[in-house]
Amino acid sequence: MSASASSFGAALRFSSRRLRRGWRSGELLILTLALVVSVASASAVGLFSDRVRRAVTQQSGDAIGADALISSRDALPQTLVDELRATGLRTARITEFASVVLSGEDTLLVSVKAAEAGYPLRGALRIADAPFAPAREVREVPGVDEVWIDVRVWQTLNLQPGASLQLGESTFRVTGVIEYEPDRGAGFTDLAPRALINAQALPATQLIGVGSRTQNALLLAGDEPALQAVGERELPAGARYLRPDKARPEVGRALGSAGQFLDIAVLAAILLSAAAVALSARQHGQRQRDEVALLKCMGASSRYVGWVLMSQLFLLGALAGLAGAAIGFVGQAVLAALLGALLDAPLPSPSLVPLLTAWGLELILLLGFALPPVLRARKVPPIRVFQRNVGEDRSLVVGALALGSAVALLWWQAGDPMLALSVLGGALGTTLVLALMAWGFVWLLTPLRRAGRTALRFGLGNVARRRGSSVGQVVALGAALLALLLLAVVQRDLLDAWRNRVPPDAPNQFLINIQPEQVEPLQAFFTQRGYRDLQLWPMARGRMVAFNGKPVTADSFDDPETRRWINREFNMSWTASFGDDNELLEGQWWTAADAGKPWLSVDDYVVERLGAKLGDKLTLTMADREIELTIVNIRRVKWESFKPNFFLVTPPGTLDAAAGMAQYLTALHVPRDQRGLLRDLIREFPNVTAFDIEATMNQVRGIVDRVVQAVQFLFGFALAAGACVLLAAIENTRAERVRETALLRTLGAARRTIAIGLVTEYLVLGLLAGLVAAAAAQIIAWVLARQVFELPYSWSPLLWLFGGVGGALLVVLLGWWSLRKVLDTPPRVVLASAN
Amino acid sequence: MSERELEAGLESDVKAGRGMAASGRAVVEASGVSKRIQSGSTSLTILEAVDLRIAEGETVAIVGSSGSGKTTLLSLLAGLDLPSTGEITLDGRALGALDEDARAALRAGRVGFVFQSFQLLGGFTALENVMLPAELAGYADAESRARRALDRVGLSKRLTHYPYQLSGGEQQRVAIARAYCGEPRILFADEPTGNLDHDTGERIVELLFELNRVGGTTLVLVTHDMGLAARCGRQLLLSQGRLLT
Numbered sequence A: 001m002s003a004s005a006s007s008f009g010a011a012l013r014f015s016s017r018r019l020r021r022g023w024r025s026g027e028l029l030i031l032t033l034a035l036v037v038s039v040a041s042a043s044a045v046g047l048f049s050d051r052v053r054r055a056v057t058q059q060s061g062d063a064i065g066a067d068a069l070i071s072s073r074d075a076l077p078q079t080l081v082d083e084l085r086a087t088g089l090r091t092a093r094i095t096e097f098a099s100v101v102l103s104g105e106d107t108l109l110v111s112v113k114a115a116e117a118g119y120p121l122r123g124a125l126r127i128a129d130a131p132f133a134p135a136r137e138v139r140e141v142p143g144v145d146e147v148w149i150d151v152r153v154w155q156t157l158n159l160q161p162g163a164s165l166q167l168g169e170s171t172f173r174v175t176g177v178i179e180y181e182p183d184r185g186a187g188f189t190d191l192a193p194r195a196l197i198n199a200q201a202l203p204a205t206q207l208i209g210v211g212s213r214t215q216n217a218l219l220l221a222g223d224e225p226a227l228q229a230v231g232e233r234e235l236p237a238g239a240r241y242l243r244p245d246k247a248r249p250e251v252g253r254a255l256g257s258a259g260q261f262l263d264i265a266v267l268a269a270i271l272l273s274a275a276a277v278a279l280s281a282r283q284h285g286q287r288q289r290d291e292v293a294l295l296k297c298m299g300a301s302s303r304y305v306g307w308v309l310m311s312q313l314f315l316l317g318a319l320a321g322l323a324g325a326a327i328g329f330v331g332q333a334v335l336a337a338l339l340g341a342l343l344d345a346p347l348p349s350p351s352l353v354p355l356l357t358a359w360g361l362e363l364i365l366l367l368g369f370a371l372p373p374v375l376r377a378r379k380v381p382p383i384r385v386f387q388r389n390v391g392e393d394r395s396l397v398v399g400a401l402a403l404g405s406a407v408a409l410l411w412w413q414a415g416d417p418m419l420a421l422s423v424l425g426g427a428l429g430t431t432l433v434l435a436l437m438a439w440g441f442v443w444l445l446t447p448l449r450r451a452g453r454t455a456l457r458f459g460l461g462n463v464a465r466r467r468g469s470s471v472g473q474v475v476a477l478g479a480a481l482l483a484l485l486l487l488a489v490v491q492r493d494l495l496d497a498w499r500n501r502v503p504p505d506a507p508n509q510f511l512i513n514i515q516p517e518q519v520e521p522l523q524a525f526f527t528q529r530g531y532r533d534l535q536l537w538p539m540a541r542g543r544m545v546a547f548n549g550k551p552v553t554a555d556s557f558d559d560p561e562t563r564r565w566i567n568r569e570f571n572m573s574w575t576a577s578f579g580d581d582n583e584l585l586e587g588q589w590w591t592a593a594d595a596g597k598p599w600l601s602v603d604d605y606v607v608e609r610l611g612a613k614l615g616d617k618l619t620l621t622m623a624d625r626e627i628e629l630t631i632v633n634i635r636r637v638k639w640e641s642f643k644p645n646f647f648l649v650t651p652p653g654t655l656d657a658a659a660g661m662a663q664y665l666t667a668l669h670v671p672r673d674q675r676g677l678l679r680d681l682i683r684e685f686p687n688v689t690a691f692d693i694e695a696t697m698n699q700v701r702g703i704v705d706r707v708v709q710a711v712q713f714l715f716g717f718a719l720a721a722g723a724c725v726l727l728a729a730i731e732n733t734r735a736e737r738v739r740e741t742a743l744l745r746t747l748g749a750a751r752r753t754i755a756i757g758l759v760t761e762y763l764v765l766g767l768l769a770g771l772v773a774a775a776a777a778q779i780i781a782w783v784l785a786r787q788v789f790e791l792p793y794s795w796s797p798l799l800w801l802f803g804g805v806g807g808a809l810l811v812v813l814l815g816w817w818s819l820r821k822v823l824d825t826p827p828r829v830v831l832a833s834a835n
Numbered sequence B: 001m002s003e004r005e006l007e008a009g010l011e012s013d014v015k016a017g018r019g020m021a022a023s024g025r026a027v028v029e030a031s032g033v034s035k036r037i038q039s040g041s042t043s044l045t046i047l048e049a050v051d052l053r054i055a056e057g058e059t060v061a062i063v064g065s066s067g068s069g070k071t072t073l074l075s076l077l078a079g080l081d082l083p084s085t086g087e088i089t090l091d092g093r094a095l096g097a098l099d100e101d102a103r104a105a106l107r108a109g110r111v112g113f114v115f116q117s118f119q120l121l122g123g124f125t126a127l128e129n130v131m132l133p134a135e136l137a138g139y140a141d142a143e144s145r146a147r148r149a150l151d152r153v154g155l156s157k158r159l160t161h162y163p164y165q166l167s168g169g170e171q172q173r174v175a176i177a178r179a180y181c182g183e184p185r186i187l188f189a190d191e192p193t194g195n196l197d198h199d200t201g202e203r204i205v206e207l208l209f210e211l212n213r214v215g216g217t218t219l220v221l222v223t224h225d226m227g228l229a230a231r232c233g234r235q236l237l238l239s240q241g242r243l244l245t
């Protein structure tokens, strides 16, 4: 029964007892709240973004009709299909090839797609009974004697309802018009119109024999692990494994930005929680010192004291971890319910793994931010029971630990040390700037110490007198306000701008196959109907045969994507004007005077594929003639504009030899209620084909909208974390203010005088913090706009107003609320309990 | 240890006369003790060449004018701080050789405190405050000891009250119950009646001396109250850091 005081059990009992009333001190409550917010945000973020990511991947899976696919020139063997099915994947094979359909005397070159039952594995076809009739969603393939066709086939062959088409040796009934085919590529201009048949009907057509040119794909859908396993297995020669985020540039880009948005939202919430935890833990540690001294007086060892302090924190941490996980779970469920209506497919059910990550994060918060400042109290000597000033300390170790933990925290969450370091660097730089500005402002206030009436002087004087603590408080308040302001800016301006990158009037109709002599009549047709300044792009095909004088074929390159690309015919165009949806990266755009020069403008995709640079020469064959073109500039096309764009463009006149064979195309926005116009168009220009790309556009918009909502939800947590920092900053000086207020009232100060003084002080602190925050918010928003969102940023003077006035009001309100009781209770009671 | 055994043990102590002895075994000894405080370039001497010996069961009052070093001496004797020079022995152990934790371990279960400003834990009920030293000393029956101790100071009805719900005198009685509960061999009290009115102070003093009478606990009191000092077996007078008697 000796001094086994250090036993952990006793410490645990002690600290749990202590916690029962420890809530009374605000800082423990705030510390717990901050922990709850961080766990809630990390777990909600983890759970939800995990689900969103899986859903978004699934949705972009729609864009290829599957989660992934294996493409190959040759038919894929049944053994591979069986093996993949055995791993739990769903499969469907498709075969595409060019062929001719017959309708009576008429023939038409079509792109036939023969799909196995199960196609499409993701997304749905939209099939109508007749052209421009209402379409229905279809998730199956035609019957063995049926064919579904593009409206172009219907129009060109002048079909009537109930028509039949001959394809090879078989006859098919036309039972549907394809309005939307999820896996039709973006390179629509390459494709002949579609005819979709059931794969079981393919052998009977006898179209596929040895040596016939087909493109085969095996569509796959299923669990992520199984899909990943496919990527690692040996595939037949010539087969390529494709994941959707690689397959379509515009979907891929939306996904990339989505990931970045989610990361930023999460990191913001976590950094703010860390700041709130550090602030309140420091205060908690300081408040423990008297008690620690007393415990030591009565014989407690510092080990026992350490256990007490630590178990107290970990008890809190466990509670906060559970509460946070529960809130996180509810949060993501509420969000899923809200967004459910927008989804084609239900969100996959949450997996619990993100909870572990969230708890790991909380552990880092506890160990790195909360424990060190609290454990400092362990060192307080017992003599403090007689001498209050003993055991006050400042420690660099605590700061260094917090810094290291911040890196660990960011690393843990972002999974990227460079990103972690740069975010941390940004945060530190911001803090430094905040501190400098705060110091400057407080310094400017010094002469005001003696100005104004008593109450005002008391308030202003307090700010100037306690310069160090004032600067600290302005920095803490400023950081919290900065976070709130930034969230407002990012949410309102940047997300909106991002969302609007696909403008509402982006072209939704493409017209192709326009003959040179139809250019003017077509323009007249549209001008009559109120569509002015219709731009038409000429288009000619070419094949690349040499690069810088050296002959090239697909075999000259190792990269499969380049090989595929070289194999195709390029669509080329010529124009004098530079598209407003293009960005010039290198070189100069040409003038009208350069017409006819053998120059070439390329998209940076070409640069990437060929490793080309300014001055390189491409030799192309066009209409049996060779022409050598020199790259004079490099562009980057914003494909989100949905306007026609070309990888390869020359000045007008350069391709005159090919121009005779050129066809033109154009794109325009036709509102839904004016679709009748397209029928007139087809009647007047029967050979022109109209393409509706609205579905594709909506697909991209749908992804972006969904991500924006997810991000806004996540920013809500960052907002809560910011509020915790604000509360912690106010709470930090509360005890001191309570004692001071009681003393002043004891000494005879009127309640009104003290109230005005306090309001003045909080007003000044809030105003300073708000201004400092507004300045920093502008800078950071600018950097974010330029670096992350790639958007222009407009400076907003309103931010200063919101920051300054809003900050001042918010701080006054919170400060007033935290001290409201003090002003209403007799000073005797306050002084008695302050002891 | 059951209650009966405890009482029996205490009575045998009293019968053996240990509670009264002034010449028995020394529980606190100081020789050549001084305390200097270095602040900036000036060195301040608070205590100078203090020698004393307090025997088991003794009651000793330390008196002197304000600022004479009474509190400093008390805290050195209790091992809360170390002297600049000299040696202090507490319950037979030389404090100079012990680190802070070892000194704390020495206090646990041996040394009790009563302070002028009570020093109760605000977040703990009266009962929990009183249990604390017994728990620190590792007694398994801390709670029943605490209930008995509170009963002895007449607060058995206030077990679940928090310090802010108690008057100053009641808080000091809780503090004394806390000292009882650990059954210390030696109790240090720094102006235990300083914050209390005369009558309440009387009751507190009564309780302190009862501890000495029944349990044989050595009392070392710092006080300005000459009446209280006179009730002690011995008075030590401090003046400007030097012991005059």
Ligand SMILES: Nc1ncnc2c1ncn2[C@@H]1O[C@H](COP(=O)(O)OP(=O)(O)OP(=O)(O)O)[C@@H](O)[C@H]1O
Pocket (backbone or CB within 6 Å): A387, B037, B039, B044, B046, B064, B065, B066, B067, B068, B069, B070, B071, B072, B073
């Ligand atoms: N940490 C310290 N730094 C500077 N001076 C100190 C320190 N501790 C004590 N002193 C000084 O030492 C002297 C003795 O202090 P102490 O608290 O022991 O006096 P005291 O006799 O208890 O007085 P009181 O009756 O007023 O409580 C005082 O002059 C005090 O100012």
Ligand SMILES: [Mg+2]
Pocket (backbone or CB within 6 Å): B070, B071, B072
């Ligand atoms: Mg004193």
